[in-house]
Amino acid sequence: MSQIHSDDGRAEQTEVRCVLMRGGTSKALFFHEADVPPPGPARDRLLKRAMGTPDVLQIDGMGGSRLVTSKVAIIRRSERADADVDYTFAQVDVDRDLVGYDANCGNISSAVAPFAIDEGLVAVTEPVTTVRIHNTNTGTLLVSRVQVQGGKARVLGDCAIAGVPGTGAEILMDYTDTIGAKTGRLLATGSVVDTLTLRDGRRIDVSVVDAATPCVFIAAASLGLTGSELPPAISADRALIETIGEIQGRAGAQIGLYKSWDQMHLPGLPLAVIVAPPADYADVNQAPVAAGDCDLRARLVFLGQCHDSMAGTGSMCTAAASRIPGTLVHQAIGERSAGTSTLRIGHPLGVMEVKVVARAGATPAQTAFEALGLTRTARRLMAGTVCVPVE
Incomplete structure (x- = not known):
């Protein structure tokens, strides 16, 4: 993080490196974990201020006044033997002063591997790179298969998904390992109804x-x-x-x-x-x-x-x-x-x-599952820094 100073030398804003990405039918600010504070009030304040929360229009931040555009992904290389990257999802509310970490977002998950590839966090193989993603919110593993060209995640393709204009490069997301993500049981109450x-x-x-x-x-x-x-x-x-x-x-x-x-x-x-x-x-x-x-x-x-x-x-x-x-x-x-x-x-x-x-x-x-997954597209929209006022 760097700071922007006023004429008298006081730091008025902090610049934080980030990437704005669309994943499926959602958008999120993507941060390297090293660039944000550790979990706690300071991190929450940064994320809310970056989005412009709380405000129904999020006019003073990057949020789009809708829950699907008020999301955050925090990424780092994983230390787990069975994962390539760790991914923490944050849902920033729009008009309420809240940030939630209890769940994952499947749409934003589809942009994690393209981000990791483009940011050099994982080894790249062409034409398809497989990225094992540890979602810290649920403790589950996701597997993402991304088309790659020239060392970067491909963007153009013929995959169409409802809710996103045009087409893009297909990303295959495997959720087979997420049964019982929060409760440890497929039927959380033990009953079908x-x-x-x-x-x-x-x-x-x-x-x-x-x-x-x-x-x-x-x-x-x-x-x-x-x-x-x-x-x-x-x-x-x-x-x-x-x-x-x-x-x-x-x-x-x-x-x-x-x-x-x-x-x-x-x-x-x-x-x-x-x-x-x-x-x-x-x-x-x-x-x-x-x-x-x-x-x-x-x-x-x-x-x-x-x-x-x-x-x-x-x-x-x-x-x-x-x-x-x-x-x-x-x-x-x-x-x-x-x-x-x-x-x-x-x-x-x-x-x-x-x-x-x-x-x-x-x-x-x-009931067991041999396959559980979906096809998404994702795209890097903007890279730079987001400016957050100093308290």
Whole structure:
């Protein structure tokens, strides 16, 4: 870090080296761990100030006033024998003075290997470099396969993903080693379906699954929804958001993340995923999505807002849940889709395909996965320094 001084010699701002990267349908500031303070209040202040948090517009920072553009990745060479780099993810809230480290972000994970390659943190082989990523938030290992040319991660290609204009070089992300990422169990409660009783007496069936990140799955109909609602409508319905928050809190307490349901904290695990069987709907750009083009419809809610598309880790957990007999996700997709090697998730920006190959166990909880992954693209957008005012 370097400092910018005023005319009288006082340091007014600190410059911190960073790279702005898009990973999948999210964006983040990428830092070398050596360039930021150690974990604690000083690091949190730096990240919040760099993003411009708390402020709904994040006008005095690099954030884009949306949760998907208010993210941070902190990278270093790993000392583990089974990993090449360590990656810490931070979710910086927008209008609240908060930073969360409890979970990983699948979309940002897809940019970790390209960053590590371009920054010289890993050995490069062409045409494909495999990078083993230790996610410190969950303690899990991810494997990323990146196309390389001239010693750098390729950018151009013919891979298209819903929610990102154009095409890019394909990045293959393997999440097979992330089962039980937070709780140590695929079925976090031990059951395929649990019934939660809310404060108002309503009883809501849920499935709580932990793969890549723990998620609580809720049938759209049980919330009075069709499953085709879009983020603005869901986020604006505060009664609905409060109900979903209570469901998250109660599920989180049940699996040991909180002492009581009303003590849920950032980033609000388990993530809430509203699921419904396939049906025709229009995405946020008013483009039609046909029922035959997806295996289920899904809307993900975290931090009191509906995700603009679908979280990468959320998609992994949804895919895993779809192969566990009896879960609400399995019920939504039906038997036909359950026998395929991909899950097509209809989300607010279109349809994403997830690779999932499962092997049945003696019980649903013993379902094993031979493949669990997704295809993403990533791109380095800007490199330089971010200026943070001195306290």
